[in-house]
Every structure is written in C-alpha cells, then in structure tokens.
Amino acid sequence: MAFVVWKDSYSLGNELIDEQHKSLIVMLNDLAEAGSDNVDGESSSYIIRMVNYAREHFCAEEKIMKEKNYPNLDKHISEHTEFIEKVVEFQKAADNDRVPLQELLEFLNNWLVGHILTSDQKFVDYIRSA
Template sequence: MELLEWKKSYDTGIEEIDNQHRQLLEFLNELGKETASRDNRKTAEILEGLSEYTVSHFAFEEALMEEAGYPYSGPHKHVHKTLIQRVTAFKEKLAAGEAISEELHSFLRRWLINHIQRDDKAYVASVSAHFKLEDEAPAEEKEENHGWIARMTRKFFG
C-alpha cells in the first residue's frame, strides 16, 4: 500500500497541530504496511494506538478552539464524535474476526486529509488571531500563548 507523505498543503500553520497530524499520518502508514499481512492482531494493536492518540488530539484541538472562541467548535466536535463512532464500529468488526484493514486504511486516509484541509484549516484564523501566533506579535505575547499551548500539549500527550 502506498505510504502517505506529508505535503505542504496539509500545514495549518499551527506547529503543534501539524506535529500531531504528522503523528496521525504515521499511524496510518503503519496500518497501511500491515494491510498486506492481514494480521488482525497487529491491525488491532495499531488501531488501538491510533484511537488513543486520536482521542487525545481531538481533546487538544477542541480545547484550543474553545480557548480561542472559535464559533464553529460545536460542529467541529460533532465531526470528531462521528469519526470516533466509525472507528468503534471498525473495532467491533475486527473483534468479530472480519478483515477490515484495507477498508479501514482507505476510509481513514480520505477522512484525515479531508478533515485537515477543510475542517481544521477553518479554525486556523480564529486560533491564530486569539493566540497572536503571527510573526508581528510581541515576544511576551508569543511566550504567554505558546506557554498555554505547551501546557495543554503536556496535559494531553504527557
């Protein structure tokens, strides 16, 4: 299966979010590598790691949107919730012995790229404005805002 490579078009401009998205892409590449082996046990391990990381990423992203006062955080959270429900359904199929690797990989690949490029990029202006992440922000504001992001990163990712 073709591995996904990070493209500049996936960048949101928020370094921590982009780093998390890169990690999600790596999980997808692991899943893609396992698709050929059809090892449900290994698929389950990767899916569990992907699920746990995704839940943390979503919580981080939602906290970021709420802190920034993003007006569409509710619908964005709903999109996250829907994905979690879909992944849970895939887990149930896998637990029942179904071979889901190819379908799961294809679905998650499309979902992640579309979500980053459409849904996530939609909140960037609000978040950037709130945190003044632009280059012209005074150094003390950057430190304060990056401090919040760093604290939240530690909270969700250890």
C-alpha cells in the same frame, strides 16, 4: 513507499496541531504496513493506538478552539466524535476478522486528509482573520 505522504499543503501553521496530524499519518502508515488483507490482531492494536492518539489530539485541538471562542466548535466536536465512533466500530468488527484492511485505510486517509484540509483549515482561517 508510505501509504500516505505528508504534504506541506496539509500544514495549518500551528506547530502542535501540525505535529499531531503528522503523528496520525505515521500511525496510518504503520497500520498500512502491518499489511494483511483483513484487519487481524496485529493491525487491530494499531487501530487502538490510533484511536487513543486521535482522542488526545482532538482534545488538544478543541481546547485551543475553546480558548479562541471558535463559533463552529460544536460542529467540529461532532465531526471528531463521529470519527472516533466509526473507527471503534471498525475495530470491533475487526475482532471478527470481517474488515478488509484496504477499506479501513481508505476511510482513515479520506477522513483525516479531508478533515485537516477543510474543517481544521476553517479554524486556522478564523484565527488568522480574528
């Protein structure tokens, strides 16, 4: 059973963004399946892959927001930046084997699902009301 299962309620109705969000969830599940109690070399490579993909995805999202003159763009960008910084912190700590995998998975799950359902959803509401 996957650690996080995609739900239709996570869908924002923008094909590109939804596909990228689904890919992030797949990567989160890959990390969960890597499976050791602490983040080790193997799981660390999954984290790096996820950070790289998240960066690409955030750029794509921010580009659409700019095109639509989204008024909350700056705040949204800082949420993305904070996420990347936090995950990079985890990844660095993982080099010393000090990160319980469960703690990282819970952070990623809560952040991703929370961000999609609140901040990203607000943007979709903005586009729909424009």
